[in-house]
Amino acid sequence: xxxxxxxxxxxxxxxxxxxxxxxxxxxxAVVMAxxxxxxxxxxxxxxxxxxxxxIEFFRGTSIFVxxxxxxxxLPFAGVTLSPLQAGVLALGLNVGAxxxxxxxxxxxxxxxxxxxxxxxxxxxxxQAMRHVILPQALPLxxxxxxxxxxxxxxxxxxxxxxxxxxxxxQAQVVRAQTGSTLIPFATILVLYFLxxxxxxxxxxxxxxxxxxxxxxxRT
Amino acid sequence: xxxxxxRIDNITKRYGPLTVLDGLSMEVLPGEKLALIGPSGxxxxxxxxxxxxxxTISGGHIEVEGDQLYxxxxxxxxxxxxxxxxxxxxxxxGMVFQHFNLFPHxxxxxxxxxxxxxxxxxxKAAAEKRAMELLDMVGLAxxxxxxxxxxxxxxxxxxxxxxxxxxxxxxxxxxxxxxxLDPELVEEVLNVMxxxxxxxxxxxxxxxxxxxxxxxFADRILFFDRGKIVEEGKPDEIFRNPRQERTQTFLxxxxxxxxxx
Numbered sequence: 118x119x120x121x122x123x124x125x126x127x128x129x130x131x132x133x134x135x136x137x138x139x140x141x142x143x144x145x146a147v148v149m150a151x152x153x154x155x156x157x158x159x160x161x162x163x164x165x166x167x168x169x170x171x172i173e174f175f176r177g178t179s180i181f182v183x184x185x186x187x188x189x190x191l192p193f194a195g196v197t198l199s200p201l202q203a204g205v206l207a208l209g210l211n212v213g214a215x216x217x218x219x220x221x222x223x224x225x226x227x228x229x230x231x232x233x234x235x236x237x238x239x240x241x242x243x244q245a246m247r248h249v250i251l252p253q254a255l256p257l258x259x260x261x262x263x264x265x266x267x268x269x270x271x272x273x274x275x276x277x278x279x280x281x282x283x284x285x286x287q288a289q290v291v292r293a294q295t296g297s298t299l300i301p302f303a304t305i306l307v308l309y310f311l312x313x314x315x316x317x318x319x320x321x322x323x324x325x326x327x328x329x330x331x332x333x334x335r336t
Numbered sequence: 337x338x339x340x341x342x343r344i345d346n347i348t349k350r351y352g353p354l355t356v357l358d359g360l361s362m363e364v365l366p367g368e369k370l371a372l373i374g375p376s377g378x379x380x381x382x383x384x385x386x387x388x389x390x391x392t393i394s395g396g397h398i399e400v401e402g403d404q405l406y407x408x409x410x411x412x413x414x415x416x417x418x419x420x421x422x423x424x425x426x427x428x429x430g431m432v433f434q435h436f437n438l439f440p441h442x443x444x445x446x447x448x449x450x451x452x453x454x455x456x457x458x459x460k461a462a463a464e465k466r467a468m469e470l471l472d473m474v475g476l477a478x479x480x481x482x483x484x485x486x487x488x489x490x491x492x493x494x495x496x497x498x499x500x501x502x503x504x505x506x507x508x509x510x511x512x513x514x515x516x517l518d519p520e521l522v523e524e525v526l527n528v529m530x531x532x533x534x535x536x537x538x539x540x541x542x543x544x545x546x547x548x549x550x551x552x553f554a555d556r557i558l559f560f561d562r563g564k565i566v567e568e569g570k571p572d573e574i575f576r577n578p579r580q581e582r583t584q585t586f587l588x589x590x591x592x593x594x595x596x597x
Contacts, residue, residue, distance in 0.1 A: 230433065230435055230437045231437060231439070233388075233390050233433070233437065234433065234437035234438075234439070236388065236389065236390055236426070237388050237390070237426075237429075237430065237431040237433075237437075237500070238450070238451035238455070238499070238500075238503065239423060239426040239427060239451060239455045239503065240450075240451060240454055240455060241419075241423070242419075244454050244455075248450060248454065249439055249450075252441045253439075253440065253441050
């Protein structure tokens with residue numbers, strides 16, 4: 118009979134790495150999403166082109182290839198990253214490209230009438246964006262951001278390919294050492310599911326917070 | 337006679353092949369209350385939108401208080417205005433929209449204080465004090481902490497008027513401000529405007545289908561059709577003895593539709 122407690126401990130260590138990747142990757146993704154999303158609606162052509170290029174490139178190539186480039190090719194350009202850094206960078210840039218379109222869509226969805234009110238009240242474009250457009254666009258972004266964050270969580274599994282000891286990597290180690298597939302993979306199945314559940318629950322909470330008042334109830 | 341506060345000179349506005357304004361010229365005196373009437377699509381709303389710099393113009397010039405609105409002098413010639421110039425010119429002008437356009441994520445008070453705080457650097461306390469005076473004037477001081485969604489259409493429009501007034505514009509533009517309201521809510525908005533006309537010397541331009549109100553409110557009526565001013569004059573002249581056939585036809589239709597003149 119195998120003593121599973123050590124192996125489960127190994128998987129939990131991996132879970133911590135997965136969590137780290139998810140949190141840091143999401144943070145980078147949000148930053149990139151806003152930079153590129155707002156860049157796409159910029160009135161400066163150069164900014165629009167730059168943002169569009171970024172989005173099309175990172176949406177149009179696979180996360181797997183991007184990760185290998187970041188980890189194995191960048192060193193030739195003199196940039197050497199740790200596996201964790203490479204993982205965060207690849208995941209953040211990849212998911213950020215999807216998020217950018219979400220930001221753009223939500224900003225566009227705030228109607229002409231709101232923009233015109235801002236002009237009539239003599240707000241600058243920046244003031245209008247910050248105080249009027251984004252606060253209304255944010256609630257529209259959150260449901261899709263939630264999807265993206267869960268996609269990112271599941272995407273973290275590919276970093277095991279650059280020898281980062283995430284949850285999937287550890288499960289494979291345990292499988293190799295014990296010969297059991299069921300126990301390690303059942304464990305990470307449940308763990309992935311719980312993490313995804315935590316993301317969707319907290320996003321729902323956030324959504325309730327930012328939409329407060331819009332339905333007419335001020336608390 | 338005082339110099340005009342607005343001078344519109346040979347303005348043309350085209351949307352693709354469609355010409356909305358065709359070489360339009362007009363002047364508005366300081367403090368004048370002007371009503372623009374006419375069939376829909378006649379260009380009267382476009383004039384207000386152009387004055388608020390919500391549109392671009394295809395040709396012509398506009399002066400507000402002697403300064404070019406869409407142009408600015410540079411090295412002795414006129415060039416298209418930059419953002420800063422537009423920003424400076426917009427300080428003189430405020431607008432109230434048909435659909436209110438309140439900020440739904442901000443309470444009534446914040447709707448009114450936002451622009452003075454951001455554009456004029458007014459301190460929060462001072463902005464709120466002024467906002468409460470304005471909300472009191474439009475009869476909504478007790479709604480200051482409400483969200484726009486909790487208000488009726490008439491109340492929303494009165495907040496929108498207070499919001500525009502908070503920037504103390506010299507010229508106020510009212511674009512069909514009662515057209516989106518239920519009939520029983522129209523009067524409360526018109527009352528606020530009557531009060532404004534009586535208590536301030538603001539220049540007011542009004543696009544409206546409320547002929548009775550236009551008659552009582554305006555110093556001068558402009559009748560628009562197909563991008564041109566067909567007829568203008570004192571309310572009594574326009575409504576009692578219109579000279580142009582198109583004005584007569586329009587007014588007959590309006591009266592047939594049940595509007596009081």
